[in-house]
Amino acid sequence: MRQTLDFLLNDWLKVEALNQRERFADHSSETFGAVLDTSERIAREKFAPFNRLVDTEEPHFDGDKVHLPAATKAAMDAFVESGLLAAAQDYDLGGMQLPCVIEMAAKTFFSKASVALSGYPMLTKGNANLLMAHGTDRQREVFAANEFSGRWFGTMCLSEPQAGSSLSDIATRAEPDGDDAFADVLGPRYRLKGNKMWISGGEHELSENIIHLVLAKIPGPDGKTLPGTKGISLFIVPKKLVNATGELTGERNDVSLAGLNHKLGYRGTTNCLLNFGEGRFKPGGKAGAVGYLVGQPGDGLKCMFHMMNEARIGVGLGAVMLGYAGYEASLEYARQRPQGRPIGPSGKDSSQAQRPIIEHADVRRMLLAQKSFVEGGLALSLFCARLVDEEHTGDEASATEAKLLLEVLTPIAKSWPSEWCLEANSLAIQVLGGYGYTRDFPVEQYWRDNRLNMIHEGTHGIQGLDLLGRKVVMNGGNALMALAGRINATVQQALQQPALAEQANQLAAAMARVGRATKAAWATGNPEEALANATLYLQAFGHLVLAWVWLDLSLCATGENDFARGKQAAAKYFFAYELPKLAAWLEPVERRDGLCREIEDGWF
């Protein structure tokens, strides 16, 4: 993988050019490479060897504490010591001022080694990043800084048992905490009551404290909360209370674990139902979880989206790396497992010795499909991270373009790997055959772990609605146009090369077809009709984006060496075997097929 990663960063994304920018002026290929080396080493030594262990020794709650394998703590300590939590932060925060794209590249090693163990730092980083963007100076100093240092870990608390995709229906309430509620240096102080579900990292003993970022509604004077998302605010709710300088006060906040969820996979990350304000603990003598408002009342979802967009790209990368792990495992197996003989022009000759299964065309197909999914997905994840850097450090024009591209690419960067790198994991099982179905090999766990990614951080259905209902139509469709501009540029370049001209034309046709489908879906202006097939649109759009990524990679991976040929073969595979699926998905979108809208309950 390292060679591919280096190719993507250096040859394709040309990350070295970032060193010309003031923020990254101290960096060079060498410092970037050193970060990757360190990450690769920690992941290899402290994460990978324990990935099966954290699956079999599931988190266990004894009614008081959550027990995790000792390896989890050791992995976290190694990660914290590396300083990677603050990798992208300012020097004066103890950070390394690394570009986001390098931070993302570093993350690949951890996600591939153990996606579940990687969950804790990813959440902590996202939590602290949100506070850097929306918190007060004091909130940053007290909460974010202690998260970047790894002293405390973080969570995001959005869902409730009765409200997941529909966040407007959360029922957690926050009321001002006494007369001095608005005079607290840590921010306007509230008491929260409610239940939060699916909270990853919601309880553990890995860090000195856990900082929950919690969505809740502040009731009006009539005691009622606003319907919809307008009434949602965001709060910092530490597990243990802290003072204005970030010392623990010794008092436990009124947040308690109601239970752990027992999952299909991703078992190394605790996943919790948390009770806020049920009165198990009584800070200051009364029930209610103490929370500090972040940003303005009613801005909760807007603030949270800052974290969620980042989290979505992170989820996509996690899905990619699970796919990558499966690809590597099945490739290794296929190279050493003898079974059968390739079919020659005159069939098979059973008097010959058996050959490694990598020599069978169908096994190669399954490996090549995986390669196209996971390397393409990795390229897309890194491309998005590079866009984040552009948004933050580019000139105005390119920052604006980057922001637009991110709007439209985030749902793809999240959803596409969740679907297709899961499929890659299924192909990895298939390559191993019966052995792949046993727990003696890692591929079944990758498949189980990966199944979460189409669900959390916005389900597939939600991503489809976001893409077709919002992203491609907002501001007159300028985000879609920004992407079309990029795709067209790649097409034009590829048309210059005889070997790529056919793919270029295929891509141009696919782009045109997606454009037509977008228009056709919205032709009546009725969202009910336009969005009835939004998930299919998402799938088609994803394949379009990945075809573009692969054509662009083909332009870059030139030469006659094995590495370049492999990239070209994966691109060819994607265009020959995958892109043709686009038409099947877009047909119902284009005709605004009403079948699914109109079918009645009683017909099932």
Place this chain on the structure above:
Amino acid sequence: MRQTLDFLLNDWLKVEALNQRERFADHSSETFGAVLDTSERIAREKFAPFNRLVDTEEPHFDGDKVHLPAATKAAMDAFVESGLLAAAQDYDLGGMQLPCVIEMAAKTFFSKASVALSGYPMLTKGNANLLMAHGTDRQREVFAANEFSGRWFGTMCLSEPQAGSSLSDIATRAEPDGDDAFADVLGPRYRLKGNKMWISGGEHELSENIIHLVLAKIPGPDGKTLPGTKGISLFIVPKKLVNATGELTGERNDVSLAGLNHKLGYRGTTNCLLNFGEGRFKPGGKAGAVGYLVGQPGDGLKCMFHMMNEARIGVGLGAVMLGYAGYEASLEYARQRPQGRPIGPSGKDSSQAQRPIIEHADVRRMLLAQKSFVEGGLALSLFCARLVDEEHTGDEASATEAKLLLEVLTPIAKSWPSEWCLEANSLAIQVLGGYGYTRDFPVEQYWRDNRLNMIHEGTHGIQGLDLLGRKVVMNGGNALMALAGRINATVQQALQQPALAEQANQLAAAMARVGRATKAAWATGNPEEALANATLYLQAFGHLVLAWVWLDLSLCATGENDFARGKQAAAKYFFAYELPKLAAWLEPVERRDGLCREIEDGWF
């Protein structure tokens, strides 16, 4: 499900007409219905409640015995007592002389309730059926009869650790057992030595004895075995030795459990590595597992295929019923889970109460997809079972046609549900969202259990080679022509109905395209080129067959009631959302795309 099952049996397959045939003359709709009622009740009471238990309390080997939950034994006893093991057998064997299609229909309840528990009787029945077809009178009386009565259970031992898909490479050897080897009333007696892998039901305490059917090679006078499948013979190897009248002799045969496989799913069925003839037991004072030859030396694979074809349809039905179980669970959940509001012409109104998620178009799409996969798959499974009846009891012309149809449909009946009802299970998880990812709901287990079905009884890749490499080209393509005749008959009928004419034309076009792809694949006559994309051909062929099944069901499910509308909607879904995928799969087949054949190891 029962209503759909009754519709398929009575209205579509018109099973009552079978009662006109001599073999089934004592039967009627009432006796058929009684068998289904009994099966439904036993499955509900003895299988379904323990399906999770047999997953969590995995088989455990203490070095001497295999331990299973008590519920497993209770389920087996109830099944045995029902007499269903011999349901299709002659009266004088204690059977009920039920048609195969009714036996298959009875099986649906057990597979849906617990596919893993259903494994034992399915294997036992398949084993005994093989002996009925290929065994001597004595072998039938001693072995098959005791299996049909449930006194003994059976297995099929094909794979070895180094040979799964490539059976020609098995290394288990069988040598004549002493001077009187050919004078044993139970059949020519051999001693077997070798290891057999992936043996479902290979060890347990559920029955008094276990009858293994084992493939092994008989060495020639030079001590060498023949390469290829020509050298493979079939043997009956009982776990405990028996005398000529089927009494246990008290002597243990030299078959021992080397270890249990720890699987991703299907955990309620033990899956074993068995050692034959390693000398752990020494029947008659010497090492070597005693086995009795079935059929002629060298005919082992031919005999075993009798069991494998039946097993393949059974595997397909198992996959279907896992899909069905997930469909029912997710439908129930979608009806009671409130979340969000449907998008109306002017978007969503968050002041309204939340609505059950079944009102969302995307949830309906996921339910409708499941419905089309599982009901279509069920129809195909029953259709194949009905063909078996026709082959056995029809007049010569229709028996010949049935045999041809079975040749070409068996790979589809096995592979298509394994792929698409697995996808249905994934959709069921998606409908439940986060809850679907927990072990508090059954859908994650269905998905895990179902993943096996693309692997065992011939992998997807093997089914593709069987279909494109053998079935559609054999005897001048007469099996494919038989199917085309049936499809065309359905098309002609549907063209008479304005509401179905479009689907009829779509189906005719798909059939023509598959025909062209078949020719194009074989245009050069080079199997290496023709078969390089055989799995894609299998996928396309499967969707063609299912589209045909759905159009034929539409012709049958007429009327204005909810039930018929549901069937029509599922058919529409399949034609609108699924069948268009066919083109994407066939393109590489048609151009004999060489990418996967030609890619080199070093490029990965």
